[in-house]
Amino acid sequence: AGRRRGDLDARLDGVARPFTIDIRFLNSPPADLRDAYVAGAMRWMEVITGDLPDIVINQPDQWSCRGIALPQMTETIDDMVIFARIGPDDGPGGVLARAGPCTTVERAGTRLTSIGYMQFDVADADLLNNTNRFTAVVAHEMGHVLGLLNDRWRFHGLITGEGSTDPFFTGSQAVAAWPLLGISYSGTPVPIENDGGVGTADSHWRESILVEELMTGWIEATGVPMPLSAVTVGAIADIGYVVNPAAADPYTPGLRGLAAPMGAKIRLNEVLHDAQYTIGTGGRLTPID
Secondary structure: OOOOOOOOHHHOOOOOOOOOEEEEEOOOOOHHHHHHHHHHHHHHHHHEOOOOOOEEEEEOOOEEEOOEEEOOEEEEEOOEEEEEEEEOOOOOOOOOEEEEEEEEEEEOOEEEEEEEEEEEEHHHHHHHHHOOOHHHHHHHHHHHHHOOOHHHHHHOOOEEOOOOOOOEEOOHHHHHHHHHHOOOOOOOOOEEOOOOOOOOOOOOEOHHHHOOOOOEOEEOOOOOOOOOOHHHHHHHHHOOOOEOHHHOOOOOHHHHHHOOOHHHOEEOOEEEOOOOEEEOHHHOEEEOO
């Protein structure tokens, strides 16, 4: 098969962007839920502005990403493909999302996602969509697919104190952006989540400090914004992407009082994974040790 365009590209209205996220649905969810994927992808395409070299993949057979069956791919990827599914899982209040990179490309010491996977439980997705929160959560999960998670941070040497009571992110661009948030905090920036269990701790910003920021591990109450802050933009740059710092959302600590108490929040009950393969010589999948 030649290069295949996914669902996102039909909604770009002819606007060329250097970094493209190509979404490919593995099933047929309702249009409003599909549109939330598009909006989330468009948000990241505003943040990431550096084109990546095209990568050839030659995988003529069905393959698996962490147990998820994916179709054959014989094409050129520009810049990232995300396979997506919204369907029944374990019902309301269980696992909300399963997400992460499937393949990476190694370039000069960086490890950037080339193919990823995102799945939502339709019961939880409908609830979030009906309360105008699903688009933000989609953008959050795409952040993980791009590489905002502990395995990738560990690979790049960007997390200190993983598994402790005080983990923090050490990427220079995220740390440089920290003062822009105006948060009064006496600890070492940028504080990473130390609570919430597997799938939350060590892969998000610390909820008790950054509260409503997009990449904390909790969903805010209806009507409370979840900004994609300058720190998250900096962290994306720290793992190897070229970004537009001006694309960050405003983050005003004075507005943090709007955030609901912890009891009114929803923990992002996620199953996260890092890539299982690189795309090697001849476009073949090569397992990552």
